[in-house]
Amino acid sequence: MDNPMPIEPNPLFPRMFIIEEKRKESPTVVSLYLRSVDDQPFDFSPGQFNMISAIGGGEAAISIAGDPTDTHLLIHTLRIVGNVTRSLNTLQKKDPVFIRGPYGKGWPTEQAQGKTLILVAGGIGLPPLLPLIYKAKQQRGYFKKLVLLYGARTKEELLFMPFLEKMAQEKVIDLHLSLDRPSPGWNGHVGTVITLVSTVQFDPQQTVVFCCGPEIMMRFAAREFERWKVPKKNIFCSLERNMKCAIGICGHCQLSAYFLCKDGPVFPYEKIQKLLTIEEL
Structure with missing residues (x-):
């Protein structure tokens, strides 16, 4: 038989x-x-x-x-x-x-191995990046350096702060925080998360950037890193759309020629650069 x-x-x-x-x-x-x-x-x-x-x-x-x-x-x-x-x-x-x-397709961690990896998170865009911090903790030396630029509107909206502060103390991450507007008791940086880029030292040719947050934030963050000569091929963004089937059949999450559930949610910036400039797409 x-x-x-x-x-x-x-x-x-x-x-x-x-x-x-x-x-x-x-x-x-x-x-x-x-x-x-x-x-x-x-x-x-x-x-x-x-x-x-x-x-x-x-x-x-x-x-x-x-x-x-x-x-x-x-x-x-x-x-x-x-x-x-x-x-x-x-x-x-x-x-x-x-x-x-x-x-979906996740972050291309192999492209960042041995290099400086800069994570840019806006608000609720932090959770998709957290597994990378766990990875850096478990595999010390996998990334040459792991930097987190994290911004929120108010102090109350900064998520996972005890964990992030612990990871910073253990030198797993280099943590940089910013608030869009001042909050009572806040003595840190004030401004969008993009304004933190100039506060970090990095070799642009040996740096990879992962962005997650509002699309307008990711668009301007990518432009800022381009201005600092980070190669476009080293910048990645995670996009969000409503999804139903999650396997590329229903078309609910279609963005131009891409299905976010199957082709993303993580995309090379050079693939979606023009799409990020189109309102309500």
């Missing part, structure tokens, strides 16, 4: 996870720490995303914010802005959630 053909896993079939912990990161942002009920490992690459849902609450694409080396714990950080995230926010410890993924 011939051996049966192996059955490929269905990319649309979700796995059940249980909320192990729920943390309030800011007035409008929460993190869900999830553990699978089947105790099977969950592998992902930094920059990838999952489709996450609650029973009867719809489904949303959320980047993975945890440690890639911990294959049994998933961290998803979400801003409470729509029906799905509001539904997820009602869940508590031990409640079930359902995960499809991981999907």
Whole structure:
């Protein structure tokens, strides 16, 4: 009797996870720490995303914010802005959630190996970059230097500060913070995150830049690094659109010739440079 053909896993079939912990990161942002009920490992690459849902609450694409080396714990950080995230926010410890993924192309870490890697994060754009910090902690020396330029509108909107400060103290990252406008008790830099670029010393030919945040921020950040002679091919951006199938079939996340779920969400800046200048595309 011939051996049966192996059955490929269905990319649309979700796995059940249980909320192990729920943390309030800011007035409008929460993190869900999830553990699978089947105790099977969950592998992902930094920059990838999952489709996450609650029973009867719809489904949303959320980047993975945890440690890639911990294959049994998933961290998803979400801003409470729509029906799905509001539904997820009602869940508590031990409640079930359902995960499809991981999907998409992540950060090209191999291109940054042995070089200075500068992460540029605006607001909720920080979580997709966090797996890179975990990677740098676990693999000391993988990056020559890891710099984080992180900006938010107010002090209350700076996320994961205890973790970031700890990583800075342990010299895993070189941390630079900025607020768009002054906040009570803030003595740090004031201005957009782009104004932090000039405060960092780097060799432009040996530097790679990963950007995540509002598209207008990424567009001007990329231009600023170009002005400092970082090669365009060394600049990458993570884009966001509403997603449904996450496997390039429905077309919901189409951006010009690209499907963000399949061709992205991380793109070389030189591929999307013109697209970032088109309003409401």
